[in-house]
Amino acid sequence: MRRNALRRVIEKFTENTRFCMICNYLSKVIPALQSRCTRFRFGPLSSEMMIPRLEHVVQQENVQISPDGMKALVTLSNGDMRRALNILQSTYMAYENVTEDTVYTCTGHPLRSDIANILDWMLNKDFTTAYNHIMELKTLKGLALHDILTEVHLYVHRVDFPPSVRIHLLTKMADIEYRLASGTSEKIQLSSLIAAFQVTRDLIVAEA
Template sequence: MGEMEEEATAMEVDDGAVDVDPPRKLTAAQKGKAPMTQELQRSGPWVEKYRPASLADVAAHKDIIDTIDRLTAENKLPHLLLYGPPGTGKTSTILAVARKLYGPQFQNMILELNASDDRGIDVVRQQIQDFASTQSISFGNHREKANVKLIILDEADAMTKDAQFSLRRIIEKYTKNTRFCLICNYVSKIIPALQSRCTRFRFPPLQAQHVRERLEFVIDQERLDVTEDGLSAIVRLSNGDMRKALNILQSTQMAEPHVTEAAVYSCTGNPTPKEIEQIASWLLNESFQSAYSNIVQLKTSKGLALVDVVRELQPFIFTISMPGNIRVPLINCLADIEYRLASGPNEKLQLGALVSAFTHTRVALVSAAR
């Protein structure tokens, strides 16, 4: 479970709520996820169509969800910082919390901004400050909980440092009637002054079982023809990213009537396990020139990206019997090559580095056997 860095304090709310017109009119899109139209429900992206509507629908992280739910029920919701890899349920969780907290007034009581688009200091000083400075309104059965509004700042790690420092002051100033939820992939990019004002929860990659269960639900709802090996391929390629899993499933079923393992790998362009096994065999048994030429030919004929080959080789290395003192340097070398490929270098040079790393590994294995 995510670590809680400071004790959550009770929310300070006014007994008599006052209706104050906001200084600036906000659109529905600015206040949160707009309701889906019937057309979008039929043909839109499944990542939105099957976004969890309640906390019970969130695929995993039950410990985090239970903690946030308890703080909400006890009227003690602190400022939140949710961080972790993409597609792990951060945004879905806080939106589900907001729907439970505000009920039918959900759209009026939250402001959602994507900091990768609106990340300048002007946005913090204008939209956020205007929304946070207005006092809350009481709404019938939701009176106690609806007095405190919620600002969701997605991809907060894309904000400039000046904007983050400005946000720090606004959080302090409007804590009485507003709660902030910062969502990011890299918590190290959030300034310490903001981190210390929030309760942090880390969302790790989803376990394969949780991804599989959610995919099975979508397959049943959409009445898809998906084979067991096709489903396993989607789960394996998603790497704990539910958004990626749903996108792979939707794109594959649009391209092929039957979602099989071959169809999944063909649609995504990833190398199949058999192709990775063949590449590893070339790297460990062929000469430098032969292995290099064979991999280039396979990449060209199959349309493979070298970064995908390197990424799939890393877990495959653990299936090969070799001493740890040889395996570890090889894994580290593959990780370095993957990192360099992310910045767009010459693929031929990186392929040469890949073949060279395995050539050194083969020499080390022969020496160890002697």
């Protein structure tokens, strides 16, 4: 209803007004609006382009930010300056000092140290111990399994796994992400994730 109302407003004032709509996902704009617009696509900004502008904002607003906090802003924004500024503002209002820990905590994103611990538990501990540790961490910091899965995926590409083992693990993780998107239980899918890494550990030992 609101989108159709916007379409009527655009049509009514098109003779003397130009509208500019900024969005991250074109698919969320209805076709009736898209057909009345000229589309411009902009790729993500590089860190070299984002950092100077963020430093300017930080200086003008007198925000105390650490080097690792700046790096966290750039990492989590994925090249989106608007998102970087929103995270910066939210973190400063909540914690005053902008550091890596406060940025990740404010956005509800797992810390790199948390992901490193989760990987260590899944690869080196028995199933029950790993499950209990991860559940305790999820409860303590309010982490979502989907966010954990996303970060673990990045680490999987950095670890020197044999190709066949990496393919097996990525396939299992893709299945888990699909089931999470379908609304299944996080506890069950966490068990599946730990089991996938336990099998991976056994495959690595077998190939050694």
